[in-house]
Amino acid sequence: MKNSILKDLIQKNNSKIVLLVIDGLGGLPIKGKTELEAAKTPNLDRLASIGSCGLSEAVASGITPGSGPAHLSLFGYDPIKYLIGRGVLEALGIGLKLESTELAARGNFAQMDKKGIILDRRAGRISTERNKELCDLLQKKIPSLGDIKVFFKPVKEHRCALLLKGKDLAEGISDTDPQKEGEKIKEAIPLTKEATQTANSINKLTKKINEVLKGKIPANTILLRGIAKIPHLPSFQEKYLLHSACIATYPMYRGLARLVGMDILSTGERIKDEIKALKENFQNYDFFYIHIKKSDSFGEDGAFEKKVSIVEEVDTFIPEIEALKPDVFVVTADHSTPSLLKSHSWHPSPFLLISKNCLPDNLPCFSERACCQGSLGKFPATEAMALMLANALRLKKFGA
Amino acid sequence: MKNSILKDLIQKNNSKIVLLVIDGLGGLPIKGKTELEAAKTPNLDRLASIGSCGLSEAVASGITPGSGPAHLSLFGYDPIKYLIGRGVLEALGIGLKLESTELAARGNFAQMDKKGIILDRRAGRISTERNKELCDLLQKKIPSLGDIKVFFKPVKEHRCALLLKGKDLAEGISDTDPQKEGEKIKEAIPLTKEATQTANSINKLTKKINEVLKGKIPANTILLRGIAKIPHLPSFQEKYLLHSACIATYPMYRGLARLVGMDILSTGERIKDEIKALKENFQNYDFFYIHIKKSDSFGEDGAFEKKVSIVEEVDTFIPEIEALKPDVFVVTADHSTPSLLKSHSWHPSPFLLISKNCLPDNLPCFSERACCQGSLGKFPATEAMALMLANALRLKKFGA
Numbered sequence: 001m002k003n004s005i006l007k008d009l010i011q012k013n014n015s016k017i018v019l020l021v022i023d024g025l026g027g028l029p030i031k032g033k034t035e036l037e038a039a040k041t042p043n044l045d046r047l048a049s050i051g052s053c054g055l056s057e058a059v060a061s062g063i064t065p066g067s068g069p070a071h072l073s074l075f076g077y078d079p080i081k082y083l084i085g086r087g088v089l090e091a092l093g094i095g096l097k098l099e100s101t102e103l104a105a106r107g108n109f110a111q112m113d114k115k116g117i118i119l120d121r122r123a124g125r126i127s128t129e130r131n132k133e134l135c136d137l138l139q140k141k142i143p144s145l146g147d148i149k150v151f152f153k154p155v156k157e158h159r160c161a162l163l164l165k166g167k168d169l170a171e172g173i174s175d176t177d178p179q180k181e182g183e184k185i186k187e188a189i190p191l192t193k194e195a196t197q198t199a200n201s202i203n204k205l206t207k208k209i210n211e212v213l214k215g216k217i218p219a220n221t222i223l224l225r226g227i228a229k230i231p232h233l234p235s236f237q238e239k240y241l242l243h244s245a246c247i248a249t250y251p252m253y254r255g256l257a258r259l260v261g262m263d264i265l266s267t268g269e270r271i272k273d274e275i276k277a278l279k280e281n282f283q284n285y286d287f288f289y290i291h292i293k294k295s296d297s298f299g300e301d302g303a304f305e306k307k308v309s310i311v312e313e314v315d316t317f318i319p320e321i322e323a324l325k326p327d328v329f330v331v332t333a334d335h336s337t338p339s340l341l342k343s344h345s346w347h348p349s350p351f352l353l354i355s356k357n358c359l360p361d362n363l364p365c366f367s368e369r370a371c372c373q374g375s376l377g378k379f380p381a382t383e384a385m386a387l388m389l390a391n392a393l394r395l396k397k398f399g400a
Numbered sequence: 401m402k403n404s405i406l407k408d409l410i411q412k413n414n415s416k417i418v419l420l421v422i423d424g425l426g427g428l429p430i431k432g433k434t435e436l437e438a439a440k441t442p443n444l445d446r447l448a449s450i451g452s453c454g455l456s457e458a459v460a461s462g463i464t465p466g467s468g469p470a471h472l473s474l475f476g477y478d479p480i481k482y483l484i485g486r487g488v489l490e491a492l493g494i495g496l497k498l499e500s501t502e503l504a505a506r507g508n509f510a511q512m513d514k515k516g517i518i519l520d521r522r523a524g525r526i527s528t529e530r531n532k533e534l535c536d537l538l539q540k541k542i543p544s545l546g547d548i549k550v551f552f553k554p555v556k557e558h559r560c561a562l563l564l565k566g567k568d569l570a571e572g573i574s575d576t577d578p579q580k581e582g583e584k585i586k587e588a589i590p591l592t593k594e595a596t597q598t599a600n601s602i603n604k605l606t607k608k609i610n611e612v613l614k615g616k617i618p619a620n621t622i623l624l625r626g627i628a629k630i631p632h633l634p635s636f637q638e639k640y641l642l643h644s645a646c647i648a649t650y651p652m653y654r655g656l657a658r659l660v661g662m663d664i665l666s667t668g669e670r671i672k673d674e675i676k677a678l679k680e681n682f683q684n685y686d687f688f689y690i691h692i693k694k695s696d697s698f699g700e701d702g703a704f705e706k707k708v709s710i711v712e713e714v715d716t717f718i719p720e721i722e723a724l725k726p727d728v729f730v731v732t733a734d735h736s737t738p739s740l741l742k743s744h745s746w747h748p749s750p751f752l753l754i755s756k757n758c759l760p761d762n763l764p765c766f767s768e769r770a771c772c773q774g775s776l777g778k779f780p781a782t783e784a785m786a787l788m789l790a791n792a793l794r795l796k797k798f799g800a
Contacts, residue, residue: 005463005480357740359428359747359768375748375768377778379461386462390746397744398459399466399479400486400506400626 005398006076006386012241015327015392017287018278021074022314023067023253024296024337026349026368030304035295035339036350037367038304039311043318044331044352048366052358054376055348055368056384058335064346070334071256075289076240076385077233084259085171085228090161092258093251094153098230103169103198105227107152107160108177109134109219116184121177122158123219134219135160141212145205155251162205162224169229170195176206177223185221202227235261236287240389245284247277248291257289275317282324299337300344307339328391329354330384331366348378355391405798406476406786410641415727415792417642417687418678421474422714423467423653424696424737426749426768430704435695435739436750437767438704439711443718444731444752448766452758454776455748455768456784458735464746470734471656475689476640476785477633484659485571485628490561492658493651494553498630503569503598505627507552507560508577509534509619516584521577522558523619534619535560541612545605555651562605562624569629570595576606577623585621602627635661636687640789645684647677648691657689675717682724699737700744707739728755728791730784731766748778755791 027035058065058073059080068089069079087105091098098104109123109131126134135152142150148166155161172192176185185206190199202224213220236244238261246257247265254264263285267277274290281288292314298307321329333349350371363370372378376387389395427434458465458473459480468489469479487505491498498504509523509531526534535552542550548566555561572592576585585606590599602624613620636644638661646657647665654664663685667677674690681688692714698707721729733749750771763770772778776787789795 005459009463357428357745359434361772362769373772375455375772375778376461377455377748377772379778383461386460387746388462390462390464395462395464395746397464397466399469399483400489 006395007239009395009398010241010389011394011396013392013394015286015394016282017242017328017388017392018290018321018324018326018330019074019288019388020290020292020314020321020329020331021071022292022295022311022331022333024299024335024344025311025333026336026338026345026347027299027307028338028340028347030340034368035299035304035307036311037369039308039315041311041315041366043315044366045364047318047331047354048352048361048363048370050360051352051354052376053353053361053363053366053371053374054351055371055378056332056351056381057348057378058381062346064344065335066344067252067334068256070381071253073381074332074334074384075236075260076382077260078382082231082233084231084256086226087161087224088226088228088230089252089255089259090155090159090226091153091163092255093253094155094161094255096153096161096163099165100230100232101169103164103171103227103229105162105224107162107222107224109158109160110221110223111218112185112221118178118181118183118185118223120218121181121223125157126219128154128156130219131155131157131160134213134216138209138212142205142208145201145208148201150205158219160222162222164201168197170198171227171229173199173202173227175225175227176202177225185223188224188227230259233260237261240287240385241394242287243285244287244289245281246289246291247274248289248293249274250291250293253291253293262289271313271317275320278321279324296337299339300342302339302342304339327355328388330388332384349381351376351384353387353391357391357393406795407639409795409798410789411794411796412641413792413794415686415794416682417728417788417792418690418721418724418726418730419474419688419788420690420692420714420721420729420731422692422695422711422731422733424699424735424744425711425733426736426738426745426747427699427707428738428740428747430740434768435699435704435707436711437769439708439715441711441715441766443715444766445764447718447731447754448752448761448763448770450760451752451754452776453753453761453763453766453771453774454751455771455778456732456751456781457748457778458781462746464744465735466744467652467734468656470781471653473781474732474734474784475636475660476782477660478782482631482633484631484656486626487561488626488628488630489652489655489659490555490559490626491553491563492630492655493653494555494561494655496553496561496563498563499565500630500632501569503564503571503627503629505562505624507562507622507624509558509560510621510623511618512585512621518578518581518583518585518623520618521581521623525557526619528554528556530619531555531557531560534613534616538609538612542605542608545601545608548601550605558619560622562622564601568597570598571627571629573599573602573627575625575627576602577625585623588624588627630659633660637661640687640785640794642687643685644687644689645681646689646691647674648689648693649674650691650693653691653693662689671713671717675720678721679724696737699739700742702739702742704739728753728788730754730788732784749781751776751784753787753791757791757793
């Protein structure tokens with residue numbers, strides 16, 4: 001891995017790097033224009049003329065990444081080497097500090113019929129409040145399973161995290177979430193010999209959950225996925241000598257940032273609040289990761305115009321970030337989420353880097369198609385951190 | 401490594417390939433134009449319209465390569481696998497034929513104060529003549545160190561090579577060059593157990609050198625770096641079936657070419673002399689590597705206009721190279737050296753390939769930004785040789 005040479009090249013200085021991730025930014029045209037092309041983004045367009053642009057690819061051509069691998073890749077971790085269970089991300093995102101022996105799973109409250117066929121994988125997106133009530137009930141009724149302690153933790157809407165603490169818990173268990181409506185909830189299957197006992201426990205737990213939730217329509221079961229332990233990742237401090245902070249409104253992204261050792265800054269829910277958090281903490285860190293969630297959510301909903309308006313809203317805050325004079329400022333995405341597809345996609349992400357050491361590409365605007373003409377070309381997202389560090393003059397020369 | 405399939409595809413024919421390396425060619429804009437954009441290069445611009453263009457990257461995004469890895473990469477050798485000590489390059493460059501048991505180091509005559517603090521890492525760039533006098537003196541006073549024979553070899557200005565011949569000499573010794581002025585000369589530290597004895601010898605040698613050079617201000621010590629043995633690299637003949645020759649004025653590049661088995665042609669110091677050497681030897685080889693040094697030197701000095709004038713001078717000789725009718729003619733660089741940064745940089749290098757089998761890109765000129773639009777895209781420099789061989793019809797089809 002080319003990234004392995006980085007560690008010997010890192011040097012410290014006083015530079016500041018801001019990485020603004022507009023989740024799911026890249027799109028596909030509807031009526032001739034992508035969301036980013038349709039959006040009025042005078043500030044991003046101006047930056048595209050004085051910055052270096054390109055297209056970053058999270059995993060490989062044609063591969064649609066989940067949020068975990070897409071972010072890890074952008075943070076410079078090989079997303080194939082470092083596979084992070086969704087359950088781990090969910091648990092970290094709500095501030096749980098996992099031990100390396102514990103098992104976490106992402107849960108969806110869901111609705112099933114009497115035969116166990118899933119009617120709604122998200123239980124009509126029940127309110128976060130209802131979610132809390134149900135988690136409290138489950139916690140009370142199922143505090144443990146044999147000598148395994150069980151914890152039910154509400155996240156947002158239909159999402160929850162399940163935590164198992166006990167001896168000899170093993171990874172390597174298949175999801176119970178069928179990922180499709182109209183199918184039955186799946187049995188948890190051990191993928192290794194060591195996981196047999198733990199898979200049995202998961203299946204017993206599902207039965208107990210179904211008993212407790214009986215009649216609580218639309219939330220009468222929980223679908224589990226990403227049943228996993230916490231992996232060890234070298235931190236941003238170890239890997240890059242960067243004192244780093246995360247500004248994100250959604251728990252999973254905070255969890256991911258915590259996993260790579262970032263401090264999690266408190267912020268309100270609006271983009272305005274996130275920018276305020278950046279300003280208030282700007283002197284205290286070397287590196288800021290700012291995450292904008294709603295562009296992805298609206299992409300997943302197929303809400304083209306709403307995604308456009310989020311991008312336009314982000315654009316209005318660009319001058320405030322520039323006013324802080326970061327040495328390196330990157331605007332990009334973790335992956336594309338075209339409204340046309342209503343899902344994440346494999347298309348590479350537009351990438352824009354500003355520093356006084358970059359080649360200005362003189363591009364007319366910031367868009368997927370303009371970025372094709374940029375000097376950064378199409379590159380693996382795992383190399384994005386090296387580009388940022390280089391532009392911050394934080395990398396020494398390789399070899400004589 | 402994709403390059404591993406090459407060896408089975410190589411075929412011989414009578415084609416001739418010319419690789420013109422304008423060292424450090426790529427730059428960054430000052431007043432809106434890079435050095436290459438500011439230079440009047442009617443011939444290169446004409447070639448950009450009929451040739452294929454792109455951007456070649458020596459190591460990876462954001463990585464600034466030294467001259468060694470940058471050249472190896474362009475010659476098709478993985479620069480991370482084949483790490484070459486600077487001392488080895490320096491020694492080869494002045495025509496020394498190293499045995500695999502011998503150790504070589506790059507030396508800088510330098511000035512230190514009474515406490516051993518380095519005041520000038522280049523001893524005011526003493527003349528090559530003074531360098532020779534001091535090397536002669538050191539050779540006379542320190543012909544050996546125990547049973548290790550020591551050789552002091554002058555290079556240019558403040559640069560010298562140190563050779564150690566003896567039993568059980570080991571690699572894996574840190575530099576004594578602190579790389580910064582205002583710091584003390586460093587102890588050589590063994591990086592492996594086997595290197596302990598050799599590191600001790602290096603430290604004894606430094607003491608003896610300091611005794612001999614006492615009072616010879618500004619050259620009263622020698623800083624050592626890149627203490628290494630010669631690695632084994634497959635030659636151009638083995639790897640590509642190419643009978644190849646190097647035309648370069650600066651020792652290190654000749655050394656590098658010798659390492660991959662090129663014949664070193666004699667040449668005068670001027671670009672004109674190098675072109676003359678090409679003409680006189682054109683019938684005798686399949687492949688020519690021509691190295692233009694001063695573009696890099698002026699880049700490192702921050703001398704924008706002087707770098708421009710070197711590029712313009714090179715341009716005037718393009719028709720003479722074309723007149724030889726090489727089957728493949730490539731103009732590129734090993735790495736970028738923007739005058740703005742006064743150093744090598746991580747920016748990819750403009751790359752231009754002419755052959756009767758290439759796709760003409762119809763670009764308006766030869767520049768970093770024009771090359772972004774070229775059909776070769778951004779590609780690893782390690783793939784450049786395959787492009788040249790393919791255009792010379794020296795590669796068979798892969799698979800049926």
